[in-house]
Amino acid sequence: MLLRQALTIAAKDLRSELRTKEALNASLAFSIVILVLFSFAFDPGSETIMEFSGGLLWLVYSFAGALVLNRSFAREKDNDCLDALIASPAPPGALFLGKALANCALLLAVELVSLAAFALFYDVRIGAHQFWLILMVTALATWAMTVIGTMFSALTVNLRLRELMLPILVYPFMIPALMAAMLLTTDLMAGMSIWGNDSIWVRVLVAFDFVFTALAVVFIDVVLVG
Amino acid sequence: MNALEIEGVWKYFGDFPALRDVGFRVSAGSVVALLGRNGAGKTTLLRILAGLSKPSRGSVRVLGEETRKESTRRRIGVLGHGISLYDELSAAENLELFGRLYNLPDPRRRSDEMLERTGLDRVRDGLVREFSRGMRQRLAVARAFLHDPQLLLLDEPFTALDDRAIAVLQSMLAEMRAKGATIVMSTHQLREALELATHVALLKKGEIAFAGERSQEMVDDTGWLYRTYGDETRSGGTLGGEN
Amino acid sequence: MRDKLLYLLAAVAAVLLTWNIYKIFMVLPAEANVAAYKIVYFHVPAAITAFCGFFVALGASALFLATGNLKYDAFAAGVTEVALAFATVNLVTGSIWGRFAWGIWWTWDARLTSMLTCWLMYAGYMMLRRAIEEPTQRARLSAVLSIFGCVNVAFVYKSIEWYRTQHPSPVLSIRNGGGMGPGMEAPIYWNWLALACLATVLIMIRMRQEQVSREIDSLRREAHAF
Numbered sequence A: 001m002l003l004r005q006a007l008t009i010a011a012k013d014l015r016s017e018l019r020t021k022e023a024l025n026a027s028l029a030f031s032i033v034i035l036v037l038f039s040f041a042f043d044p045g046s047e048t049i050m051e052f053s054g055g056l057l058w059l060v061y062s063f064a065g066a067l068v069l070n071r072s073f074a075r076e077k078d079n080d081c082l083d084a085l086i087a088s089p090a091p092p093g094a095l096f097l098g099k100a101l102a103n104c105a106l107l108l109a110v111e112l113v114s115l116a117a118f119a120l121f122y123d124v125r126i127g128a129h130q131f132w133l134i135l136m137v138t139a140l141a142t143w144a145m146t147v148i149g150t151m152f153s154a155l156t157v158n159l160r161l162r163e164l165m166l167p168i169l170v171y172p173f174m175i176p177a178l179m180a181a182m183l184l185t186t187d188l189m190a191g192m193s194i195w196g197n198d199s200i201w202v203r204v205l206v207a208f209d210f211v212f213t214a215l216a217v218v219f220i221d222v223v224l225v226g
Numbered sequence B: 001m002n003a004l005e006i007e008g009v010w011k012y013f014g015d016f017p018a019l020r021d022v023g024f025r026v027s028a029g030s031v032v033a034l035l036g037r038n039g040a041g042k043t044t045l046l047r048i049l050a051g052l053s054k055p056s057r058g059s060v061r062v063l064g065e066e067t068r069k070e071s072t073r074r075r076i077g078v079l080g081h082g083i084s085l086y087d088e089l090s091a092a093e094n095l096e097l098f099g100r101l102y103n104l105p106d107p108r109r110r111s112d113e114m115l116e117r118t119g120l121d122r123v124r125d126g127l128v129r130e131f132s133r134g135m136r137q138r139l140a141v142a143r144a145f146l147h148d149p150q151l152l153l154l155d156e157p158f159t160a161l162d163d164r165a166i167a168v169l170q171s172m173l174a175e176m177r178a179k180g181a182t183i184v185m186s187t188h189q190l191r192e193a194l195e196l197a198t199h200v201a202l203l204k205k206g207e208i209a210f211a212g213e214r215s216q217e218m219v220d221d222t223g224w225l226y227r228t229y230g231d232e233t234r235s236g237g238t239l240g241g242e243n
Numbered sequence C: 001m002r003d004k005l006l007y008l009l010a011a012v013a014a015v016l017l018t019w020n021i022y023k024i025f026m027v028l029p030a031e032a033n034v035a036a037y038k039i040v041y042f043h044v045p046a047a048i049t050a051f052c053g054f055f056v057a058l059g060a061s062a063l064f065l066a067t068g069n070l071k072y073d074a075f076a077a078g079v080t081e082v083a084l085a086f087a088t089v090n091l092v093t094g095s096i097w098g099r100f101a102w103g104i105w106w107t108w109d110a111r112l113t114s115m116l117t118c119w120l121m122y123a124g125y126m127m128l129r130r131a132i133e134e135p136t137q138r139a140r141l142s143a144v145l146s147i148f149g150c151v152n153v154a155f156v157y158k159s160i161e162w163y164r165t166q167h168p169s170p171v172l173s174i175r176n177g178g179g180m181g182p183g184m185e186a187p188i189y190w191n192w193l194a195l196a197c198l199a200t201v202l203i204m205i206r207m208r209q210e211q212v213s214r215e216i217d218s219l220r221r222e223a224h225a226f
Helices: A004-020 A020-042 A049-074 A078-087 A092-121 A128-155 A164-189 A199-224 B044-052 B091-101 B108-115 B133-145 B161-177 B188-195 B215-219 B225-231 C002-027 C037-067 C071-100 C110-131 C135-166 C186-225
Strands: B002-013 B016-027 B030-036 B056-061 B076-079 B151-155 B184-185 B199-204 B208-211
Touching: A004 A020, A004 A092, A004 B091, A020 A049, A020 A092, A020 A164, A020 A199, A049 A092, A049 A128, A049 A164, A078 A092, A078 B076, A092 A128, A092 A199, A128 A164, A128 A199, A128 C135, A164 A199, A164 C110, A164 C135, A164 C186, A199 C135, B002 B044, B002 C135, B016 B044, B016 B056, B016 B184, B016 B199, B016 B208, B016 C186, B030 B044, B030 B076, B030 B188, B044 B056, B044 B076, B044 B151, B044 B184, B076 B133, B091 B108, B091 B133, B133 B161, B161 B184, B184 B188, B188 B215, B199 B225, B208 B225, B215 B225, C002 C037, C002 C186, C037 C071, C037 C110, C037 C135, C037 C186, C071 C135, C071 C186, C110 C135
Parallel strands: B030 B184, B030 B199, B076 B151, B151 B184
Antiparallel strands: B002 B016, B002 B056, B199 B208
């Protein structure tokens, strides 16, 4: 039941976003711009780019992602839709999960395009086997970003300075997950295995996802219902 | 069973009590006009009844149960200041969404019914952002009544509605009353509210100054209630803006 | 009664601090294996106080959410702000120590980096509080943030530690050098006691401020409402 309501909300959010594509376009444009800017910061042709690849990509993902995550609960404020959702029989947990699912899908779309752009701009080859692992790591870390971002979007939804507060709150919280994602992605881009020494970072991501999803579902009620 | 039982409700914003020891009962089928000046606590109380807010102290039982229970929320309809509709979705999509959230057995059919009822069936696939103000109001009414609620909470419903929307709202309210639904409506349009109402509750500085049956005297002289129980400075007439 | 307690604690803190400073600078040897090691007697207790503070704030926040009593919120806010101040002390003393020990103002030492991340999270908490006007909403939302923050402290600390074992950098420590003779560790704990008394005094003052601020807010609401 909770899942069904969550999927209804997720479908609504995705339909809304795909119709206007405001956040999606802004996010994609921003990520391309950052990739271009990075080419001025580093020498794109050098070998050392591989050492930064994970870090670069996740900086791009997290900055572009903020644009999508900001809209998450903010879109409910127009026309007072948030009140109607809270008053409806749908549990706040379903509201949260639905929005998180939609955000995650949108973020993954932006990230995949960014990854393609990155491979293009910096002449990086990604093997088939690596690609699936990269996808797995990206999905785990994107879910982490989504959970924190969506939760804090709910937290700041009624604030005047909402757009400013969200990045200030989200980025420090994301540090463990971003660190793990950067390390793992760099390993994978360089063709190294993540199941050896670095397997601990996979566990960090999974634990982070698990703990904060649980916390979010528990506390979303307190946050939304005054 | 009473439709609404409010007992000892206090609501604090910090140390400031916006609602002080509010309590009254509403029996099923009544229409309650919730009156009071701006800042008296009408919206605060309605939000608590709608389950949007929790009281700091006291209890609220809607149809015998807690307000936040899923089964209770299923039976409450809310019409607030905003239209609570998504601009980027069509009229039909909006209604179907809420139909699904309210667990209706056939959201599409019910949504079509309501669209016809409110005269919006020709624009069912139009996006809400392209609608005129009146059309948006009518769709908002459709959304509030979509799931056949047993308790209706309306916050200043007649404000800013055009004639057609008012007509739709009044006919739907009459339909709900015939089905035995309970209506609580806060309003500044004293005349319209008092004519519909069976009971009246007056909030003054967060407290219930009067709660009881509507009398003919109230309808004849809309200022009477305020003079008797509210501010002595008020001379009557319709409330509007900063009086 | 409360004022008397405040003055008593302040006196105790002053006495302890004076005695400690005397002991640290006059009694202990001037040189150990590590340069400028005496700063550790403020650096470490400040860290302990800060982390204790974050943990206590978690408890206070949970109590507020459970009871709705705004006194717990005032306590949580006070504790967090004081903890943040001690975290700042830790970061600054750590930076100074690094300058003397390694010649650079900032080494990405695991503990300093963790403290910096926690500092950023709780600075976000202070900013959130400032952005919300209504006291009960402020209490509710910052309580949730405090809980998330404290849980994340564990993730942050452990992740950064693991990262540093894989990518070592200069470490600020006196234990490594073996320069700690008998009686040299004790002042850390005595100074912690002094700082804890100081912290308590500051928290009590802060709580009083919160209470007065709430009273003012409540008077303002009453004046504006009617």
